[in-house]
Amino acid sequence: MRTSLFSRRTIRQGAVLAVGSAKIKLLLACCILFTLIALSGRTTSFMGWKQYAGSLPRSSLPRKGYTLLINTWKRNDLLKQSISHYASCPGLDSIHIVWSEPDPPSESLINFLNHVIKLNSKHHREIVLKFDINKEDSLNNRFKEIKDLKSDVVFSIDDDIIFPCTTVEFAFSVWQSAPDTMVGFVPRIHWIDKSNGNQDKYTYSGWWSVWWTGTYSMILSKAAFFHKKYLSMYTNEMPSSIREYVTKNRNCEDIAMSFLVANATGAPPIWVKGSIFEIGSTGISSLGGHHEKRTQCVNWFAAEYGRMPLVSTSVKAVDSRCSWFW
Numbered sequence: 560m561r562t563s564l565f566s567r568r569t570i571r572q573g574a575v576l577a578v579g580s581a582k583i584k585l586l587l588a589c590c591i592l593f594t595l596i597a598l599s600g601r602t603t604s605f606m607g608w609k610q611y612a613g614s615l616p617r618s619s620l621p622r623k624g625y626t627l628l629i630n631t632w633k634r635n636d637l638l639k640q641s642i643s644h645y646a647s648c649p650g651l652d653s654i655h656i657v658w659s660e661p662d663p664p665s666e667s668l669i670n671f672l673n674h675v676i677k678l679n680s681k682h683h684r685e686i687v688l689k690f691d692i693n694k695e696d697s698l699n700n701r702f703k704e705i706k707d708l709k710s711d712v713v714f715s716i717d718d719d720i721i722f723p724c725t726t727v728e729f730a731f732s733v734w735q736s737a738p739d740t741m742v743g744f745v746p747r748i749h750w751i752d753k754s755n756g757n758q759d760k761y762t763y764s765g766w767w768s769v770w771w772t773g774t775y776s777m778i779l780s781k782a783a784f785f786h787k788k789y790l791s792m793y794t795n796e797m798p799s800s801i802r803e804y805v806t807k808n809r810n811c812e813d814i815a816m817s818f819l820v821a822n823a824t825g826a827p828p829i830w831v832k833g834s835i836f837e838i839g840s841t842g843i844s845s846l847g848g849h850h851e852k853r854t855q856c857v858n859w860f861a862a863e864y865g866r867m868p869l870v871s872t873s874v875k876a877v878d879s880r881c882s883w884f885w
């Protein structure tokens with residue numbers, strides 16, 4: 560009996576090795592897991608997980624909330640949609656809209672937004688709405704220092720992506736346990752480019768690479784929590800050459816922020832699992848040549864810092880109320 564069990568295990572191990580990928584192993588494990596879940600449907604409802612998923616107990620809500628820092632450009636419909644959604648999230652303190660269009664926001668847009676905020680905010684909490692109007696159209700605008708900010712942390716977001724409030728609040732709680740760290744939903748990775756034997760060249764990689772390896776070193780500011788001190792550091796302490804590079808190339812402000820936080824903390828960011836709903840159509844990342852430009856940014860910033868501050872990790876924060884299996 561023992562022998563047969565042993566040999567069966569060796570065969571299975573051999574098969575997995577032949578396939579040779581941890582990811583495939585994971586997929587297999589998931590299949591087995593789903594079968595188990597299907598079989599044990601009764602057990603899970605008995606344990607009452609559903610009952611708790613999605614609603615944090617009142618007492619665990621912090622008194623201080625977060626500020627929504629939303630970047631928008633000539634897409635008022637998307638702005639209206641996302642603001643009316645986020646206004647309903649319980650931890651939201653205030654909303655700052657980064658406005659870089661030549662014309663100031665119209666009276667009707669401001670009225671509409673104030674109206675939906677009042678309508679959707681929970682328990683009639685007062686949410687402050689502010690426009691940060693910029694004369695110059697630069698990607699650095701989104702990281703300008705905000706004076707008199709009620710909260711310590713901003714949730715930086717693009718106008719075309721929406722997360723459910725439970726997901727946002729979960730990421731917020733992750734940030735609270737690591738307030739110096741960047742915490743968010745869109746991870747990216749840099750690799751050392753060994754193709755020409757040069758150890759100091761890096762490549763920027765997107766979602767597939769992160770998914771395949773489970774490793775990342777950046778969290779993009781299109782959906783991330785970070786401490787407000789990084790806004791003032793970005794504007795006042797980061798080398799101005801980096802800001803100039805961002806303005807000139809109209810790209811990579813998010814990578815610059817990742818470098819800044821990594822240099823300050825010496826630690827990796829934290830990736831939070833969450834479902835993303837994209838409400839817009841195409842963004843900058845679907846334009847051609849995007850990858851090469853991003854790779855250039857990574858190399859240029861690393862040279863500017865005199866070293867590579869980004870730290871890789873494979874930690875992923877998951878809401879344990881929503882995970883099926885311990």
Ligand SMILES: *[C@@H]1O[C@H](CO)[C@@H](O)[C@H](O)[C@H]1NC(C)=O
Pocket residue numbers: 796797798822823863864
């Ligand atoms: C990186 O961090 C160090 C130590 O905190 C600091 O002295 C240095 O100015 C930072 N580098 C840049 C380029 O911001």
